[in-house]
Amino acid sequence: MQARFLTIAVALATLGASLAALPAGAQNTDPIKQRQELMKENGRSAKGAGEMIKGEAAFDPATAATIFTEMHDVAMEFGEYFPEDSKTGEDTEAAPAIWERPAEFQAALVKFQEDTQAAIDAAPQDVEAFRQAFGRVAENCKGCHEEFRIDKDG
Template sequence: MTDCRPLGLAVLALCGAALVAGPALAQNLEAIKARQELMEDNGKAAKAAGAILKGEAEFSAEKATEIFTQMHEVSVKFGDYFPEDSKTGGKTEAAPAIWEKPDEFEAALAKYQEDTKAAMDAAPQDVDAFKQAFGKVAQNCKGCHEDFRIDDD
């Protein structure tokens, strides 16, 4: 009869190691993916705004409202996707500062929400008004990316 104890002990040790390592490896990839998709939507809106400002696309009040509405909708949802278990993985570009300075992150997000709402409510009727409103919104993007994003580019 063969003694299976060494094999059993090895399997037991591997299972124990997996239990200990499991929590350390836990990553909320769904939250990471959701916030990446929201930032892609935000980027598309910003690109459309840039095209208007560069004269590559025609300005219309409807398009301006669409851009600011899309950005505002992103701003309202975005903060929901930063649980503790989403700090790493999924090629996240979220900087540790989000969790280290949560009050500052929340303040930056609130400012973005306010400015996108104000731009939406202003309903720019010409390219000059659009440029002014978009400038305020874009400042938020820049500041947040500098403070709360890891630039892997």
């Protein structure tokens, strides 16, 4: 009887040790990679906007429309990539606040979607109108980065 008890105790201890060696929760890195790629796309669009606003590139209404359309496409897709199992890994900059305050995060995404759509609808035909429309869109980026992004550079 004692031998059987000892065997069960050793088996349970071994099982416990092997479970402890596993990560607390397996992380799904695919959504992390996808949202990082979307933010790179957004960054490229923002860079193009900045170049036109600063006069480093000629203002072009078609290019302005493309920038806003690309940013809107990102805004529409971005929220799909935050499942519970994608909080860590792949050097993510997603802040815990995304999962702690999901309604606020969703509201920020909706505002970004609405403002990028408004910028598309405005169809700026000169650099000043573009600057104003892009300023409203960029405020979304800034606000979301302050609330829902971990700044690993600063």
